[in-house]
Amino acid sequence: MTGLIILLTFMGLIIVSFAVITQKKLADSIILFMGMGLGSVVLFFIFKAPDVALTEAVISAGISSLIFLMALKHLGEQR
């Protein structure tokens, strides 16, 4: 059962990361990147690293997406 979850999460991660790099809009890429962070949180938790999972959850959902969005806003104003 755990192996199945790991396999499905890995496949989902690969698919989502392909979607991240092929998006036309950068904002969509950032939202999908947050989804990638969620998948890696599940993987970290299954691989018995709850500390890393907690950090990854906060960083990928909150801080890093904010930094990307702020950079995107700044880029959009310059164009």
Place this chain on the structure above:
Amino acid sequence: MNLKRELPTTTLSGFALSGLLVLTILNILLQNMPTKIQTAGDALLKLNATEGVANAVTTVVVFFRGFDTLGEIAVLFIASLGIGLMLHSNAKCNIKVESNFMLQTASTLLFPIILLFGVYVMIYGHLSPGGGFQGGVIIASAVLLLLISHKEFEVPHSVIVALETFAGVSYVLIGLIGLFVLDTFLGNFLPHDISQMGLLLSGGIIPIIYIIVGIKVGSEMSMIVQNLIKRDHDV
């Protein structure tokens, strides 16, 4: 002559040289490979019980590798300093869009809960998964929620300065006290009996250091977030 012009000889020789170097290093690494790679952390985990801390990861991060953690905090401080130098502005607010009523009400309700959860993760870092870095970042995310919902909200600069100075100085001071008492930097000079394992007051200096790390990380990340949101747009 013709051939020499067509071939990018400099690039090719660079590739060849770097490939040779990589192969040499790989060869050296493969010959000196330790036989038991997966047991590298077992020696540290066996020592964990001597410190009386339930969470073995905390013992490794704060105690056995405490000096590295001091360096990590310094790196985070330098990053915060750089962002503050580049993006700091005295403008009150640069968010042009007014946040809506739902976000304002929900953030007022959620802010104390997120803050409390961050402090809980920070204080219980030696008993359960979590710790200073995680708790500090959770507190910073609570500040982020207030910053994007309330236009006039601003973290007072003097409070950040006081918290960060206190945290940085006390980390080094605790390390120096350990150096004087036990002849080791960051020595565990407080009582850390193994019979107390699992209690809130256990592990000697380890929970104190993790709380200090949490204060420092929380204030630095809050400052980074605030500088990113409230900055001049002509930078």
